[in-house]
Amino acid sequence: MNAIAAPRTSPAAPAPAAAPRQQAQMTLVSAQAKISQSRKAKQKQRAAKAVNYAYKQIGDRYRYGGTGPGSWDCSGLAGGSWRKAGVKLPRTTTQIYKAVKHKVSWKGAVKGDLLFFYSGKSHMGIYVGKGYMIHAPSSGKKVKKIKLNRDYKRNFKGGVRPGY
Incomplete structure (x- = not known):
């Protein structure tokens, strides 16, 4: 008996129509990565302007409630620094922390990130890199750049990355 065997297909082999779909998915992932890289680059430029x-x-x-200039x-x-970079932030520390969705850790901070300290996130500064931040400290003092010491690390309550 000469039986003609039907060609066998491997169950692991994709159906011919699956190849274009996979290619479309790969193109979409590639496009999303480019958009993500573009957003990151734009955020980095804005952060540099804010710093x-x-x-x-x-x-x-320093003046309580002061929003500059002077x-x-x-x-x-x-808020004033990020506004100059094209990003509008709410007025108070707690409002800013809640409004900016991209949160950062102490070790993950990069230039332009906003770092929050003390109970209720009642104080904040702009991280400028290499362990330093610029902040408006308190009444009778002036805006200054300071080294983030152990006291600040101990009282760190969170950070955000505006500009996305």
Whole structure:
């Protein structure tokens, strides 16, 4: 008996129609990665502008509720710096922390991130890299760049990355 055997197909082999679908999915993933890289690059540019603006405010006096120019409180300085970079932030420390969705850790902080300290996230500064931040400390003092010491690390309550 000469039986003609039907060709066998491997169950692991994709159906011919699956190849274009896989290619489309790979193209979509590639496009999303490019968008993500573009967003990251834009955020990094904005952060650099915010940090540069904060540096220019060093020496300005502290004033409770101050939003510049010339006098600042901590959240006013952060908001003013990021506003110059094209990003609008809410007015107070707690509002800013809640509004910015991209949270960061102590070790994950990069230039431009906003770091929050003390109970209720009542104080904040702009991280400028290499363990330093610029902030408006308190009444009678001036905006300054400081080294983040153990006291700040112990009182760290969270960080955010604006500009996404």
